[in-house]
Amino acid sequence: MTETVPVPMRKLMLLVGATSDIGHATALAYAQGGWDVILAARDAAAASRNAADLTARTGRPVPVLTLDITETTAFTAFVDGLPRLPDTVVSVVGLLGTQARAQSDLDDAALVMRSNFEGPSLLLGLFAERFAARGSGTLVGVSSVAGERGRASNYVYGAAKAGFTAFLSGLRNRLAASGIHVLTVKPGFVRTRMTAGMPLPKLLTAEPAEVGAAIFRGAEVSRRDVIYVRPVWVLVMAIIRAIPERVFKRLKL
Amino acid sequence: MSTDTQTIAGWGRYPRRVTRLIPVREEAAVAPLHRAETGLIARGNGRAYGDAALGDTTTLALGGLDRMIAFDPETGHLAVEAGVLLADxxxxxxxxxxFPAVVPGTRYVTVGGAIAADVHGKNHHGAGGFGAHVENLTLALPDGAVRTCGPDANADLFAATLGGMGLTGTILRATLRLRRVETGWIRQRTVAAADLDAAMQALEAANGSTYAVAWIDCLARGAARGRALVYRGEHATRADVADLAPDAPLNPPAGGGALAVPLDLPAFTLNRLSVGAFNALYYGRGRAGGNRETLVGWAPYFFPLDGIRDWNRIYGARGFLQHQCVIPKARSRAALAEILDRVAHAAPSFLAVLKLLGPGGGVMSFPLEGYTLTLDFPASPANLALLDSLDTIVRAAGGRLYLAKDARQSRDTFEAGYGDAAARFRALRRDLGATDRIASGLSRRLAL
Known part of the structure; x- marks a missing residue:
């Protein structure tokens, strides 16, 4: 019941996309698991609120770095500028966008694709190189069930997530023998506290804290390859993938 | 910002009200909403039982303000946003x-809600209410101004906000003074009391204990009326744990939430027979093990019902009513006896808790020096009538009802209980321009 004695070299997790609710829950799971945490976000001021929360809860300092996931040319300098190479990098970056806008506005569609696919893939790919050189490390990418089949309601976002999922899968395949662990996370519906009482299907909807805990467990304890957070999604997506295209194209999902 | 009109209710699931529900993600979003909207109230985790957190037209859902801001381990001062739960x-x-200096019967309340209701705990006789341990708080006022207040700054606004049921403005953040504890265990002594007089004497005798509360068998009649188990508790030191449970960890796990009430139970589940049988067993077990010191983990000690998720559903879909009154000490004995007689003959209460309170904190805070009795009943026309008859006893004895639990008291009962305080509160609301701009089901019902 005393303040924890500082350990000289704690494990370090870098969270990319630190203003999201899932990101914050993930950072909290790591911090409570005894890890040091660095936050990176485009809006560093907003991420500071989360850093203060982590520091208040754990008594540990949490640095905040600015990183725009679409500024890919800045990635190498960003990685070189880190105080030390993290043990784990978690990317929860994502941009849902609006399908109606993305299907008619090329710039908007490009931004959705770059934010969900190009940026996260290039950044995790860069860390993969550094991890391979070191011979250890864990990469976590939060992708989406939307990437498993293109649907009229969100196929621009879904296509970008499909690309990210494939990238992570390839990375895992390439690095499996070298001890680098790659985890793909497909959270499904997630309820935040501020949406309490809103109509999301209860069985399919996870709490952010549940997602954060699942990521920490899947990445650092059970070392899973792909997790859905709520197991029922395995079944739901198996059904959705199995529907023949000639039927699927007429469905409204 | 997404908004949505829907039907919401408090923890008792009675009454229900249609309101716009606006989720709030950050503190800065609140002041503009105050400027733009009228008839709104803040809602935390929805644990007020009745209509206190149901907006007259609009409800701000503040659960998203759940970040802690800063902690100083030297002083134990913790600054948090208003939607942080005591559980967190x-x-x-x-x-x-x-540990929080004061906790109510559930840890799933927000800090903002705990201040707004000036909740009390089993240590009220010594520690005062939740508000007595608030260093300062920041409030968004009806005109959109944001002001910080505390015992030494804007003290009138602070006093009106403690127990003010969110009606002075929306609490955005607060700094609390936590208390130091050596372990997560409570050293508990159980005293069996054979009747009401014995229960009241045991609570008086427990005044030197940090925590003291009595569970009453409200179905016991005649000579056994008011028979009770009185629980006294102290935070266990490391030495206590080494002595009483040498192998135990210093911080026991919560272990809560394991059981859940999966659906609304049929309304007949809780009846005189089942409650009576439970009470007889429970009292017998408590008396048999009585007057021994035991170590109880913090979760079952402070929050026994938190161990059963969604326990409010045991009352079925119709919802339930909680009646919590406080009676000034000089008149407690007669009024409590009358209430227990009335309840024993009319309807079983699953929960019956008796506690001796100290003086109140804020303008509208519920506590006054006297005994508080908490009862709950399924919502039904017969029980609404029963509660009205209990109110008559409370009023005659100079007592009042706890607004955080209330869903149905009449304006007359309220005026009788809160009289001068209510007048001061209304005047302050007028001065703030809050009268119609900040309004809940409760404020409309009681013309606050």
């Missing part, structure tokens, strides 16, 4: 040797 504070700080 316990999770983070009990392992570091700190």
């Amino acid at each position: 504070i316990i999770d983070a700080f009990l392992p570091r040797g700190f």
